[in-house]
Amino acid sequence: MSLDPVQVMKVQDPMPSTCLSASNGDSQASWDDSKDIHENVDSTKKPKSGPVRRARKVEGGIFFPKPENAVTIAVSSRVLFRTEKEQKVFEQKGIEEYLRYQVEHENEPFAPGPAFPFVKALEAVNSRLRELYPDSEELFDIVLVTYNHAHVGIRLINTINYHSLFIERFCMTGGSSPIGYLKAWHTNLYLSADAEKVQEALAEGIAAATMFMSEKQIEVSETQLRVAFDGDAVLFSDESERIFKAHGLDKFFEHERENENRLLDHGPLKGFLEVLGKLQKKFYAKGHRMDCPIRTYLVTARSAASSGIRALKTLRAWGLEMDEALFLAGAPKGPMLEKIRPHIYFDDQMFHVEGAVEMGAIAAHVPYGIAQKYPHKKSTNAGK
């Protein structure tokens, strides 16, 4: 089968010449104008009728890349939007009542959830990529993967259109586990509110993390995607953590120095950093290193002189670049993250994730490695 499945939907006409700015920005401006016009489209049964939205323009650019070529990010509906009220209805009153509630409130869009700024930033990067490489399929592709039934689908679609997101691929599994589908979508990253599902995904070799909603939210950039990673048990394996937890700091330093030139094993999010790096290189190739819309950060509790070399040498051996590296030697990560303002920060220890969320940074927990068995005491000041 040599044909691109996307072409089945496209017509064989010559590309119309008026599709110049197929960018979302164009249609968004006119959408804002028509937002005030409320048109009643058969709204006798529904409580509120939303404005009629202009359809998005998708010709004149790649908007539906093949999953194996794109960087596929699977998000669950609970992290993309805030659904706490609906969750409570489900837990307290059962599924039939939950479905009825959702259908009743169909035209009320959800509020943005923890993954929302991340997804918005991905789209910003996509527009830049399309400008520079109009025929490339190496873009971010966002798939909504949710336990919900098809009934809730309409509310989700209404919300997506209300916020002007571009999420066209859905997987509504009506109660079955979505993990099987993740592999079929060539998922590069899976974000969910459910720790169990995230653990299943990690066990299948898919980079995954649990996200949490915080009350405080710091502002993040709309033009530059910023992703921050912890080092051990996120980018690297947890071998060093094990030594530290079992034998203490000094042993850890000794071990790191002895094994300076031996690479660390890779961790669950190394693959994701790799694909980010690949996209970054596309910008560098066109001379955009200084204003690259993707920026990566390493925020690690490691100490630079005593254990930093091994981390840096490992990254170099993998051919991966990190834009900024912060070695904290045990200092709290929260204030640093507040300054960085990442769209997402991955860490394996709940202690750090909670600290970040308290300061309003968007953090995601990667439930991997030995740290899951040792809840960190907040008062400890021992660093690595």
Added chain:
Amino acid sequence: MAVNERLRNLYPDSEELFDIVLMTNNHAQVGVRLINSINHYDLTIERFCMTGGQSPIGYLKAYLTNLYLSKDSKKVQEAIEEGIAAAIMFKPDVESQLSETQLRVAFDGDAVLFSDESEIIVKQHGLDTFFEHEKQHENKPLAQGPLKCFLEALGKLQKKFYAKNERLNCPIRTFLVTARSAASSGVRVLKTLRSWGLEIDEALFLAGAPKGPLLQKIRPHIFFDDQMFHIEGAKEMGTIAAHVPYGIGQKYNKGKLIEPEKQQK
């Protein structure tokens, strides 16, 4: 048949079960071998129609057939024209394990559950016009397609299980696997299903992504689609696929209009 057992457990006096009828062009003499095979595999097929060369289409109506499966495309087309849900079956290239306790049926959207009106717009005017059109007609239900009644019949049986509180381990599961995009054209599909009072368990909006890998994960006992391109993709990955020869998709092979001469198969 596994579903029939569960139904009989819950509703011992109901006649709302699956009934399988063997329809064949064969002569009565071949009947013995067929019966022997049926018994060998422990199937419960008690109704036969051996037409000895005549077309079985007339009998389909007499049997109030809800779904007709055959390898012969002409007969299937005749059946569809008569308003009976029908499809041409294909054997997959690779074997895959299927559930023995849960019947899983997957459907394409346009030109299978729904009419091909939207496909016509895409093929003739392109994606952007299609999205505009779908947004404008968001609240107008699509016309029905050839397999809508079969989904209805499945839904009726499903409701019998829900009524006895078996929603979570219902032995019938339906899937919608469509190349449509969710945010731009998905609402109309979901609203249409709702207006028909039909529920579908899982809905996958692919926005043009290949169906093969996802079907491989779903493992349906049968997957209905109107475009041979998708049927072939499904077959390659081990899914049992059935072609529904309906609508404008038949004139296009992989997105290109087939020349009229080649259309006569």
